Amino acid sequence: EAQLVQSGGDLVRPGGSLMLSCRASGFNFKDAWMTWMRQASGKGLEWVGRIKSEVDGGTTDYAAPVKGRVSISRDDSQNTLYLHMWNLQVDDTGVYYCTVKAHWGQGTLVTVSS
């Protein structure tokens, strides 16, 4: 069964940076298109961005609120997905999820506060 285990959430100051990780197992990671979502406390779901498989070009797409401040990457040799974020703002606070099709990670909390 597919499993996504996340790590990396933390408290950071505005303007700071952070990298989230998502370790995958139970499915063919290298052929999967992986997605990051987020959710501010008490708010709805927001699509952050995705990365295609390398065989499909490995390209990335990002939501407008984060474009230019985040980068999604993958290490297929380690079955791991990354979300690198910089110049973090208070509005970036929330729970971040990695997803593939019907499977979601457990979520990791990012708090941006001074």
Added chain:
Amino acid sequence: DIQMTQSPSSLSASVGDRVTVTCRAGQNIATYLNWYQQKPGKAPKLLIYAASTLQSGVPSRFSGSTSGTDFTLTISGLQPEDVASYYCQQSYRVPYTFGQGTKLEIK
């Protein structure tokens, strides 16, 4: 971006009721529409994809339908465990936008 307008924002119904949640897309998205259920403190769970295909393991009381750019999630025979928030999401074009969500409670 494709706007998804979901209604109602909250809903209270009795056990056994038939419940419907609606999502309207701002443009044609064919049937690229997913429905998610999210319980407090948990990751969302995919209920329906391609507008009407039930995800494996999801109870058959959940169903999805479409009419043009209008999409409906129906729960036929509400159960106490269905208390949750429900979200639609279009997967037609990035960014894959969500509806605002519907919070479902039991009367």
